[in-house]
Amino acid sequence: MSRITGDPILDVQDLAMRFPVKKGLFGRTVGHVHAVDGVSFTIQQGETLGLVGESGCGKTTLGRSVARILEPTSGQIVYRGRDGAATDLATLGRRQLRPFQRDIRVVFQDPFSSLNPRMTLLQIVGDPLRAHGIAAGGELEDRVAEMLTRVGLSPKYMRRYPHAFSGGERQRVNIARALIVHPRLVIADEPVSALDVSVRAQILNLLWDLQDEFDLTYLFISHDLSVVESICDRVAVMYLGRIAELAQTAELYARPRHPYTEALLSAVPVPDPRLRDGDRRIRIADDLPDPADPPPGCRFHSRCRYAEPGTCDVPGSEPALGAVGPEHLAACHLTDRLTLQSPFDAPRSR
Numbered sequence: 300m301s302r303i304t305g306d307p308i309l310d311v312q313d314l315a316m317r318f319p320v321k322k323g324l325f326g327r328t329v330g331h332v333h334a335v336d337g338v339s340f341t342i343q344q345g346e347t348l349g350l351v352g353e354s355g356c357g358k359t360t361l362g363r364s365v366a367r368i369l370e371p372t373s374g375q376i377v378y379r380g381r382d383g384a385a386t387d388l389a390t391l392g393r394r395q396l397r398p399f400q401r402d403i404r405v406v407f408q409d410p411f412s413s414l415n416p417r418m419t420l421l422q423i424v425g426d427p428l429r430a431h432g433i434a435a436g437g438e439l440e441d442r443v444a445e446m447l448t449r450v451g452l453s454p455k456y457m458r459r460y461p462h463a464f465s466g467g468e469r470q471r472v473n474i475a476r477a478l479i480v481h482p483r484l485v486i487a488d489e490p491v492s493a494l495d496v497s498v499r500a501q502i503l504n505l506l507w508d509l510q511d512e513f514d515l516t517y518l519f520i521s522h523d524l525s526v527v528e529s530i531c532d533r534v535a536v537m538y539l540g541r542i543a544e545l546a547q548t549a550e551l552y553a554r555p556r557h558p559y560t561e562a563l564l565s566a567v568p569v570p571d572p573r574l575r576d577g578d579r580r581i582r583i584a585d586d587l588p589d590p591a592d593p594p595p596g597c598r599f600h601s602r603c604r605y606a607e608p609g610t611c612d613v614p615g616s617e618p619a620l621g622a623v624g625p626e627h628l629a630a631c632h633l634t635d636r637l638t639l640q641s642p643f644d645a646p647r648s649r
């Protein structure tokens with residue numbers, strides 16, 4: 300854990316991203332999807348912060364808003380640069396953002412659709428060097444060859460097109476493209492979800508090695524809690540556009556303080572046969588509620604096995620994300636009264 304300096308590299312405050320819901324022939328706006336709804340967190344330099352939650356809870360939207368691929372509706376995204384200067388990225392125009400887009404890079408989920416099939420590896424990986432005016436010609440080619448080698452691909456294939464490569468190899472190309480400009484913060488959005496299980500560990504190990512070598516900080520987005528446990532220092536659990544719980548990985552997995560985290564953990568496959576006995580899985584009722592119309596009060600109450608009428612469902616009484624232990628935050632009205640279970644009862648280190 301020594302790679303974590305303790306200096307925040309990113310401080311996100313009250314971030315919101317709402318998408319208009321349009322209806323009818325004239326595309327009238329009839330409401331808004333609250334994809335990200337008042338999210339605050341920090342990331343320390345050198346750490347890996349995991350962002351978990353089921354499909355549709357807003358993870359991708361949050362990652363893309365932080366990278367300013369999407370224009371957030373409101374909130375602050377304060378980035379601390381190499382010189383220590385803090386800049387609120389949410390206030391910057393496209394042109395002012397350019398230098399920061401070198402520092403903050405995204406690795407996208409699907410290695411099949413995220414690479415342009417008409418570009419060679421040289422063009423794909425070299426493009427950010429060209430776009431940021433860092434290198435051209437022979438120097439660009441040398442740098443691409445070096446980076447391809449670093450991610451485990453032979454530079455002799457650099458004039459081939461993506462279709463000639465497997466999913467794992469394409470994800471290595473994606474990673475090379477992200478790292479070629481030596482970023483500081485990498486937002487990895489489900490980087491191994493589309494890959495065969497056999498390839499996942501290789502890509503995770505690569506990300507881990509590159510983190511040390513390039514002094515990287517990761518925001519690691521995944522719906523897979525096993526993957527997150529293996530790679531993240533801290534984990535934020537998202538539910539319907541908000542953070543429900545945030546803590547050090549070992550602490551969160553051993554002592555969940557939010558019923559949603561408890562339910563997610565109960566569904567994680569564990570190797571220990573003692574824990575596989577019986578059905579320990581906590582089933583969460585129904586599908587994710589409509590993010591255009593989140594439930595009143597605690598937005599998890601409609602699916603929570605512990606919800607108390609008159610406490611958890613009171614309109615306007617949404618629980619705030621508050622301290623429940625050292626470096627442990629949770630947003631639940633009942634957290635102090637609940638004894639939640641976890642199959643990860645003994646903390647394991649990374």
Ligand SMILES: Nc1ncnc2c1ncn2[C@@H]1O[C@H](COP(=O)(O)OP(=O)(O)OP(=O)(O)O)[C@@H](O)[C@H]1O
Pocket residue numbers: 318319332333334352353354355356357358359360361522590
């Ligand atoms: N461009 C868009 N326009 C309208 N709604 C959107 C848009 N992008 C995302 N949403 C909605 O925002 C909510 C959050 O979606 P998001 O993709 O961020 O979730 P997620 O947790 O990353 O899920 P997944 O893992 O399936 O990608 C969903 O209800 C989704 O339908």
